[in-house]
Amino acid sequence: MGCVMGFLCVTKHSDALPAQIAQSLLQRIISEEFPPGAMFPSERDLQDEYHVSRSVVREAIKLLASRKLLSVSHGQGAVVTSNFNEPVVDALLMAFHRAQIRAEDIFAVRALLEPHCVALAAQHATLQQVRRLEELAQSFEVITFEGNDEAFRRSLMKWGKLDNEFHQLLAEASQNAVNGILITVIVGVVWNSISAKMPAPPPDRFAVAAQQHLAIARAVAQQDSEAARRAMVEHIETSLHNIASPNDRVPIRIETFI
Amino acid sequence: MGCVMGFLCVTKHSDALPAQIAQSLLQRIISEEFPPGAMFPSERDLQDEYHVSRSVVREAIKLLASRKLLSVSHGQGAVVTSNFNEPVVDALLMAFHRAQIRAEDIFAVRALLEPHCVALAAQHATLQQVRRLEELAQSFEVITFEGNDEAFRRSLMKWGKLDNEFHQLLAEASQNAVNGILITVIVGVVWNSISAKMPAPPPDRFAVAAQQHLAIARAVAQQDSEAARRAMVEHIETSLHNIASPNDRVPIRIETFI
DNA sequence: TTAAGTTGACTTGTCAGACCAGTCGTGCTA
């Protein structure tokens, strides 16, 4: 009763039991006692271990799951996911929606971050990263945007997935992890939100973007920072026009937030 | 039973009741049916309204509270906070800790974002914003960093609060809300995390920073974008040396995460 | 009249135990 962690036995019995247990569990996740991918103890087990009721355990688990640190499924149990970027995307999406951010503003920031980042990447990218980058850049070309709306959405999703990886890879190669996380997160916001509602543009728009991806990859491969920077500036500008109108607000997709 | 929103009555009874209700409530928060600061319905009321058990309602509320959209206190009830930036700070803190971000990397990104931002602010700041900026810049000077460690922490906290507002105000004045949110969030990370563990530096370090704040405010007041940019570059550099060693990792404060 | 204290009607927090509802492996049966 109010006795957390057994021996630790917090006597102060007036404070958020679920939060305390969630904290304890989080610490055990961070310390890799429960490494990513591992099975999490069942609610009944935790109930016994912490000597609290199952409701408390459930709320604690819910707390962690809402941060996407656990993935729980009915009948099976919970597994540790240790997903630390997605919660940022979710929260940022919310903040952007709240502030009625325009697509234009997002791309203005990207136009600041990414050229700088790609210039760094041109200096620091490993051979392996360059190879993957070129591979990715080439795969944009084979995506076709013909057909009805449903086919367009499918293609768009494929494109978005590649685009995510492309920009994320560049960010990683820049050797500044903050850059990496911010760009990953912002690109995530763009694809999670804005692009979901974009109208189908003329197909050749994407051909231009595909060429730009190739140009960026080439410049990075040649370690030409300035060319890379220029190519990225151009690409960001094109992207804005491709996937949004400047005054588009960030639409919220509540279903992904909870 | 499994019948959400009364008339809506989702017959599919196999999926995350609490999440559905949290979604519904979130929508009602966003639509300002429950405006920020307003009292939230009690658990029993919601239980009746949605025709589910209290456990389900509690979990739904917990979901929203964990996103800091509600603030619930024992015996009183829950109030709507609509706090959309803090969740980003929390999540980002987590992501940074996970990626073992160095303080240096954070300040490298600030050195990219903030000078650009302050240059815009110099062009777009309103008279009111300029006044407040100068007011803030002056109040840094009167903070003294003498005395024992506890006194130092108190002064540091006061400084941090002002610093937060100073940089946030500049970000707002830049007229790019994305910039505003990102900078607010990053400054939040810095003050929430790194500065909590900083050792007490020689007091005159802060005097230099105070002077820089004044220089920035002056440049913005004179609408001199370039001077503002230069002053900010210098300031960011000083700040890094003031509040962290370059190789400091972002420490995690789990207690604030849950 | 005023100040302090008590009571009661709220609120959220926790507990216990029951049952429903999925998932998966075991072992029986055809």
Added chain:
DNA sequence: TAGCACGACTGGTCTGACAAGTCAACTTAA
């Protein structure tokens, strides 16, 4: 051997009870 039924897990929901905190209205004493 292929397929099915069962049982032993898992999480999901419901119920009703009580503890614990808060606040306002009401009483009581100065």
